[in-house]
Amino acid sequence: MSMVEATVLGSEQIAGLRARFRGALLRPGEEGYDEARRVWNGAIDRHPALIARCAGADDVVEAVRFARERGLLVSVRGGGHAVAGHAVCDGGVMIDLSLMKAARVDPGTRTVRAAGGLLWSELDRATQRFGLATTGGIISHTGIAGLTLGGGLGHLMRKHGLTVDNLLAVDLVTADGRRLRVDAETEPELFWGLRGGGGNFGIATAFEYRLHPVGPIVLGGPVFWPIADAPAVLRVLRDLMPDAPDELGVTIALRLAPPTPFVPPEHHSKPVLGLVLVWAGDLAEGGRARAPRRRRGAPGAAPGGPGAGAGAGRAPARGAGARAPRCAASARRSPTSCARCRTSSSNPCSTAARRTGCTTTGSRIAFRRSRTT
């Protein structure tokens, strides 16, 4: 065990802090300590000397001053999803914002003020009550804090920019325990750093974002291909996206197929290319936007393979699987035509389609109607 790991804070050392602190203070061995130090990456196993579960910005100030006076290492936890586990430290003070959940939407100015401990699902739920949203992550359980400070990529980014393009202001506690409101006018340099520079510019206790009308219904869903088809599918995507409407969000994932019900069991845990498609515009237009992609043999017209499905929302699919069976994304580059579907030579079938059978190719694609929350 290293020197820092051995740091122990006795009751008398934290008595003063405890008297001023509204949230919870947890030391090793105390109830809730092990749960609070756990983060998304299960391989991270660090032991802070103290976990300060803050109830508000004043608690954050108290915790920062406490650590500063004792020269203790500080880590900051938002949603706890940073893979490197920077939210939790050995032997120092972990300042945990995950109890700070307030969100106040102003539908008039289309803005939201959001506390630093919110997850994206929680913020989306608050803004969707007004039919509004901002660009957040594609996974609902990431924290708004770490994601925003890192830039923020999400389904809406082609239409509305990155998360930081919608960031208007940050409430910050600095390393010397001061509280600042940071925006483009008051603190331009600091604001610039916060818009994508990661952590370490201070502790963000609240964020203000610009909102946009989105939903409550969007079209969307994941589509998967066997990894062997990835080069062909990605080539088509490369050609398609420069002309695609901004409302169409596409996220690419190279991963093992998840063992979920919408993926046939024989494909579970096999390497796949996944595209998560979201149409966040007018629904009728979304339907029309699919048509040219189908004509061009785009990924949405889907080769066979692991299949695709829901997962993106709770609303029943409409139009899912409605495509006529036809050949695949990689079609245009193949010199041969498909033995089964006899697609014309100008759009012959892909190797994937030949392998899996064209009659199945369109049927599993789910361009679904999904609720945005």
Ligand SMILES: Cc1cc2nc3c(=O)[nH]c(=O)nc-3n(C[C@H](O)[C@H](O)[C@H](O)COP(=O)(O)OP(=O)(O)OC[C@H]3O[C@@H](n4cnc5c(N)ncnc54)[C@H](O)[C@@H]3O)c2cc1C
């Ligand atoms: C499953 C998964 C899906 C993801 N999807 C996306 C995605 O769609 N788009 C995308 O852009 N990124 C995505 N990411 C990356 C994610 O945005 C980063 O890991 C981000 O840092 C997570 O933020 P957090 O608040 O959950 O994490 P934390 O681990 O709590 O924090 C991350 C970093 O930010 C610091 N920090 C946290 N809160 C504050 C605060 N209030 N003030 C100052 N510093 C703070 C922490 O100290 C740490 O260094 C994903 C990650 C995972 C694991």
